[in-house]
Amino acid sequence: MTKGSFRRSGLEWFSSLPACLLLLSVVLFSTSSDIHNQMLRGGEQLWSGYYKLRMDPVAPTCNADRDIDAAVAQELAQKPADDDPMAMLLGAQEKDPADVRLAIERSVADCKAAYQSYDSLQDKLTPGVKAYRAVELFVADLIAFGLESQRYILVLLVMLCAATATLTRHHIAMRAMETRLDYTVSLTLQTIANAMLLGSSLIFRQSSLGTETAVSSDDLLLHNFWVVGFASLTLASLYRLVRVPAGLAPGGQLNKAFLAVPLYTVMCLISGSYFALIGHTSGIGIYLGKMVELADMFLNVGLYVWVGMMLKQTRLATLVFNLFRPWRMPPELLAVVAVLVAAVPTAYTGASGIFVIAAGAVIYSELRAAGARRQLALAATAMSGSLGVVLRPCLLVVVIAYLNREVTTDDLFGWGIWVFVLTAAMFSAVALTVNRQSKFNLAPASEALPATLKALRSLIPYALVIVGVVLLYRFALDVRMDEFSAPRLLPVIMLSILVYEHISFKNKKGSATGEINHQGLERSVRGATNDTTAEIGALLLLLGLSVSIGGVIERSQIMEAFPQAFDSAWSAMLLMVMILVILGMIMDAFGAVILVTATVASIAYSSGIHPIHFWMVTLVAFELGYLSPPVALNHLLTRQVVGEAEVLAAQQEGGTFYQRHERIIMPLIAMGISLVLVAFVPLMFYA
Known part of the structure; x- marks a missing residue:
């Protein structure tokens, strides 16, 4: 609950600068969707039909100069294949030349319209449109990247800030650490709890890999983030346990020392012990995964x-x-x-x-x-x-x-x-x-x-x-x-x-x-x-x-x-x-x-x-x-x-x-x- 020497050492930017960048990225990604919506509206106002210009038009492959009479004759001369029962059944009826001609004429007309549309879009693809489109598509890609990255940003933010709170003795507890016994009991239990979190995440990762359902690379990366994060958190608490700060009063009372244990540690020890007793050791890791499902919140x-x-x-x-x-x-x-x-x-x-x-x-x-x-x-x-x-x-x-x-x-x-x-x-x-x-x-x-x-x-x-x-x-x-x-x-x-x-x-x-x-x-x-x-x-x-x-x-x-x-x-x-x-x-x-x-x-x-x-x-x-x-x-x-x-x-x-x-x-x-x-x-x- 008190700020340790880490906060006063001038090295705080090593944790707060990455946290600041992560928070700014969240603001940027969420704001970029608003910017993109306005860019789409602006593009439509500047160039009618801009949504068709967002991608390079593909030239039609049909023949606009097709000889209609020859095509009709060819179609009427065709016979159904011997191995196609449905075609044989339909072919039992004579084709109406008028219907065939109408279908081919429509096909040719559609082909000519496609070429006209292609030529029109090509004419509209000016350097200004291409420059605007490049920026707009970059913002769209940025939004997609931001949405995909929310889960990883959350895990990075939680782990980075949790390690900082551990090093600065800033976790929420019933009372502050005042004596050496308070410090020893609190950090010992924190280390055990963090190791429990690490173990649960590892077991959850291995059990996910052992299932018949294939684990995607994104999910595997997320598992690795949790494992590395909790490993770092365990090392941070272990470091704090070994490096006892000066200024703590000697001695202490055990009942008061337990009140200096952070609330998250108490919750972790309770839930981890329960899940271990019922044979569900990956339980904490699974429920922490629910945070990822609501990453935006x-x-x-x-x-x-x-x-x-x-x-x-x-x-x-x-x-x-x-x-x-x-x-x-x-x-x-x-x-x-x-x-x-x-x-x-x-x-x-x-x-x-x-x-x-x-x-x-x-x-x-x-x-x-x-x-x-x-x-x-x-x-x-x-x-x-x-x-x-x-x-x-x-x-x-x-x-x-x-x-x-x-x-x-x-x-x-x-x-x-x-x-x-x-x-x-x-x-x-x-x-x-x-x-x-x-x-x-x-x-x-x-x-x-x-x-x-x-x-x-x-x-x-x-x-x-x-x-x-x-x-x-x-x-x-x-x-x-x-x-x-x-x-x-x-x-x-x-x-x-x-x-x-x-x-x-x-x-x-x-x-x-x-x-x-x-x-x-x-x-x-x-x-x-x-x-x-x-x-x-x-x-x-x-x-x-x-x-x-x-x-x-x-x-x-x-x-x-x-x-x-x-x-x-x-x-x-x-x-x-x-x-x-x-x-x-x-x-x-x-x-x-x-x-x-x-x-x-x-x-x-x-x-x-x-x-x-x-x-x-x-x-x-x-x-x-x-x-x-x-x-x-x-x-x-x-x-x-x-x-x-x-x-x-x-x-x-x-x-x-x-x-x-x-x-x-x-x-x-x-x-x-x-x-x-x-x-x-x-x-x-x-x-």
């Missing part, structure tokens, strides 16, 4: 992480907080504002955890600067990404609609607005009523409003940059900003903002704005990509092993112990809520959605629960699970971005039981009440 997750890290490098979050600072809001109200405002960028970063990683540090520092107690600031930071997952264009909702034909993105986002209003109201009520310790003495509007308007002017250039990129895509490529185009538009938007800041601060030299520590474009992109590599490695490896845990649940037939349909939708909903919250506690969102689609969803539908209602409940239940012990993923990510020292300081603060555990209890109350309302109130109207 997982690559979009990587792009969203990159977008979040680039957002972290900009001043956007600070400038947004500057709008509210003149009002001198009490900490509780500012926490509410922060969580509500964070809902929009959360929707554009794909998942609550990604936003916590991206902007959690800024939110926490701003709340602390406003006088918020640590527990309140940690609670708001952990929950800052929880409300926006139901808003357009959240990737998680798109994945749900992609995997489930019973719902559409329009339906889910339409009802998601109401769920957002409910959860926002619940959080506001809890934050402003339960254990409120501050007085509401807002600054006068006559004093605060001018300062807010002045702060708003600083955001105008950013808004212009965003609008400019969106309009460029809209009119140049005919691409609208929506849930499907967001993964490829957002990286371009964030890179444009970084370019703007680089030019702006370089011209002003930081004196006018006080931004004297601006790093410049290259360092900003490098810093964002450095953080991205570690986060992608931790997140996607966790996600992949979540899919494997889902396979354990699926193969163990746990769900078959439950009825496949309930007589009462109320009873079914009660069970669904409990299952979904537990899944949210132990699994990543995307892996959990895949598992729920394959198991729980059909039971809910059969029990009379409306599909849209079920998935709204699922999203809220997942968010409650991410905020619930023992794992509480969003709290782990909060600790990762604000630092272990701040969390320890918060735990040492006194007060009532609620005050000492506010960072855990307050989100649970807000999301728990919201979940109960979302789950059971709609049943009153249709169940």
